[in-house]
Amino acid sequence: MDEDNTVGIVKLVSKEGDIFPLSIEIAKLSNLVVTTLGEEEEHDTDDEDGNNVEIPLSNVRSSVLEKVVQYCVHYSKEPMTPITTPLQTLDMAKIVQKWYADFVDVDQVMMFELVTAANFMDIKPLLDLTCLAVSFYIKGKSADEIRRIFNISNESVSQQDAVITEMSEGADEEVV
Amino acid sequence: MNTEHDVSAQSHLPPEVQHLIISCLDVKTLFRLLLTCHHYKHIISTDCQHLWKAHLDERWEHGKLIPKQYRDEKIEWSRRNGWCLHRMEGPQLEDTEGKDKWFDEYLYRSKLDTMAERWMADIKVHRDMRSNLHKLLRYGEDVYDIVVKDFYNRKHIVDLGRCLAYQEWRFIHDSGVDTCLEDGAVAFAKFFTSHDVGAMVDYYLDEMAVWLRKRLQQRFGKPYSTGSETMYPIRDVLVYMSYLFGATPSNAEDSFENPFQGNTADYYNPGNSLIDVVIEERKGIPISLAVIYVAVVRRACEIELDVVGLPGHIVVGIPEELSSERIFVDPFNSGRIMTVADSREIVNRYNVTFHDRMLDPISQVDVWQRMIRNLIHAISAPIIDDHESSEWSTVLPLTLFLVDEMQRITCFEELLDHEHWRLHSLDPRYLR
Numbered sequence: 001m002d003e004d005n006t007v008g009i010v011k012l013v014s015k016e017g018d019i020f021p022l023s024i025e026i027a028k029l030s031n032l033v034v035t036t037l038g039e040e041e042e043h044d045t046d047d048e049d050g051n052n053v054e055i056p057l058s059n060v061r062s063s064v065l066e067k068v069v070q071y072c073v074h075y076s077k078e079p080m081t082p083i084t085t086p087l088q089t090l091d092m093a094k095i096v097q098k099w100y101a102d103f104v105d106v107d108q109v110m111m112f113e114l115v116t117a118a119n120f121m122d123i124k125p126l127l128d129l130t131c132l133a134v135s136f137y138i139k140g141k142s143a144d145e146i147r148r149i150f151n152i153s154n155e156s157v158s159q160q161d162a163v164i165t166e167m168s169e170g171a172d173e174e175v176v
Numbered sequence: 177m178n179t180e181h182d183v184s185a186q187s188h189l190p191p192e193v194q195h196l197i198i199s200c201l202d203v204k205t206l207f208r209l210l211l212t213c214h215h216y217k218h219i220i221s222t223d224c225q226h227l228w229k230a231h232l233d234e235r236w237e238h239g240k241l242i243p244k245q246y247r248d249e250k251i252e253w254s255r256r257n258g259w260c261l262h263r264m265e266g267p268q269l270e271d272t273e274g275k276d277k278w279f280d281e282y283l284y285r286s287k288l289d290t291m292a293e294r295w296m297a298d299i300k301v302h303r304d305m306r307s308n309l310h311k312l313l314r315y316g317e318d319v320y321d322i323v324v325k326d327f328y329n330r331k332h333i334v335d336l337g338r339c340l341a342y343q344e345w346r347f348i349h350d351s352g353v354d355t356c357l358e359d360g361a362v363a364f365a366k367f368f369t370s371h372d373v374g375a376m377v378d379y380y381l382d383e384m385a386v387w388l389r390k391r392l393q394q395r396f397g398k399p400y401s402t403g404s405e406t407m408y409p410i411r412d413v414l415v416y417m418s419y420l421f422g423a424t425p426s427n428a429e430d431s432f433e434n435p436f437q438g439n440t441a442d443y444y445n446p447g448n449s450l451i452d453v454v455i456e457e458r459k460g461i462p463i464s465l466a467v468i469y470v471a472v473v474r475r476a477c478e479i480e481l482d483v484v485g486l487p488g489h490i491v492v493g494i495p496e497e498l499s500s501e502r503i504f505v506d507p508f509n510s511g512r513i514m515t516v517a518d519s520r521e522i523v524n525r526y527n528v529t530f531h532d533r534m535l536d537p538i539s540q541v542d543v544w545q546r547m548i549r550n551l552i553h554a555i556s557a558p559i560i561d562d563h564e565s566s567e568w569s570t571v572l573p574l575t576l577f578l579v580d581e582m583q584r585i586t587c588f589e590e591l592l593d594h595e596h597w598r599l600h601s602l603d604p605r606y607l608r
Binding site for chain 1: 290
């Protein structure tokens with residue numbers, strides 16, 4: 001009946017088998033964690049085990065999981081400003097706090113792995129942030145460059161509408 | 177750096193992640209992503225309509241759609257009768273509210289903007305001015321944003337606003353749609369400003385109607401029933417209305433903060449005939465005050481009062497079915513309640529022999545025509561000997577709002593070609 005039992009630790013296990021302990025309260029930012037803990041409770045009548053749940057994340061690499069944990073820890077201290085679209089500004093530091101803007105200042109591979117991890121672990125704010133980072137990353141890139149980034153094979157899209165081409169080439173007059 | 181695993185992580189973004197990324201993109205990048213492959217083309221041009229609606233709202237302020245009042249009737253009437261209140265091309269949004277067409281709408285508006293910019297550039301260097309300007313005006317509200325953006329050309333805005341005002345005027349007269357007295361007053365007031373007169377007028381009329389209804393409810397509770405209709409005693413309605421028009425109430429709580437009054441000091445000011453100016457200044461001439469009076473009572477009590485055109489004066493008439501005795505109200509003089517004898521006295525003051533028929537209500541169209549004639553008179557009287565005055569470029573087009581002239585103009589092209597329809601943009605006085 002002791003309520004303090006709920007302030008336990010959850011152990012996130014990376015693809016490589018590294019263990020990242022995290023307080024349950026913080027880890028609950030991930031809906032995957034919430035769901036898994038819920039299932040554990042149902043199956044395990046033994047309360048004592050609640051403190052030592054291991055959650056295997058077999059498709060998240062250690063370096064990525066480390067970032068995810070950093071994110072969750074920081075989020076518990078300074079929650080991220082929610083991202084609302086359409087964006088009102090193109091200045092990342094004005095959309096979210098500086099820490100978060102710096103957080104996603106990573107190379108392309110890490111960025112996409114973070115997206116995948118955030119999606120898999122169902123961490124909504126992290127997914128929003130990383131998707132925002134991807135959108136910034138492809139902004140101003142040509143169709144060919146975007147194809148390369150998204151690994152899209154070069155298929156031609158028939159162009160009935162000249163306006164579309166014009167819009168994609170036109171001068172940068174859009175505010176957003 | 178790119179291992180096998182990394183590549184597959186990028187190429188297999190789940191659909192919801194793709195949507196999230198897309199929702200953060202600017203328009204230009206959206207179009208580039210659209211060009212990358214059929215998959216993204218489909219998502220962007222079909223699945224993300226809400227996103228395009230947001231981008232539309234972001235980019236264009238005016239003419240997202242024709243204002244909602246009488247919208248469908250306007251579009252239909254305009255299309256059938258050679259006017260340009262409707263969109264010429266582009267998706268027909270009225271069928272679906274555009275829910276699945278915002279992408280097409282965005283393309284259409286972009287294309288139109290490009291064309292409009294070209295026309296304006298040509299006008300600026302005096303190339304085919306007339307035909308380019310006509311092209312511009314034909315697209316009405318859809319090019320407003322481009323015209324507004326080019327703020328050196330305020331005269332284009334004026335021309336565009338006037339063309340829209342005239343067409344709305346014609347719609348109200350010609351289409352047979354059910355209109356209120358104030359609709360006509362709003363339509364020709366739009367001739368003088370590019371602001372949304374209709375919304376402003378509606379707002380204040382409704383505000384006054386709420387004030388009136390609140391007073392009546394405090395006094396009587398719920399309106400009482402007479403057969404099929406429910407209403408308050410008409411006399412009391414008129415008494416409360418008089419407080420809106422400057423009478424001093426016996427109970428200070430019933431005073432209206434900013435009442436209307438007759439503009440005796442500046443009777444011939446053109447603004448006295450423009451409903452938006454009258455509402456803003458709270459001063460007007462009998463006819464414009466009567467229009468406001470009738471509008472407020474209708475909005476508060478669902479009663480349609482009459483406008484009575486005495487020679488030299490306009491008063492509001494109470495329909496016989498509402499009052500056993502024939503009574504009238506003079507909004508110009510603090511909403512004073514008058515009898516037939518009082519009306520006779522007013523008429524006699526103008527040295528005119530009184531006739532019973534003078535107390536008959538005048539039609540909506542006649543009210544509007546009188547307002548237009550007042551307006552024309554007010555503007556032209558001071559400049560009648562000054563043929564060079566720039567005010568003529570306002571007066572002459574206004575004469576086309578009169579019924580006789582209206583019959584001679586049957587479509588938008590004829591309006592543009594009419595010698596009296598002075599376009600600011602083409603006026604040598606305004607050309608630099």
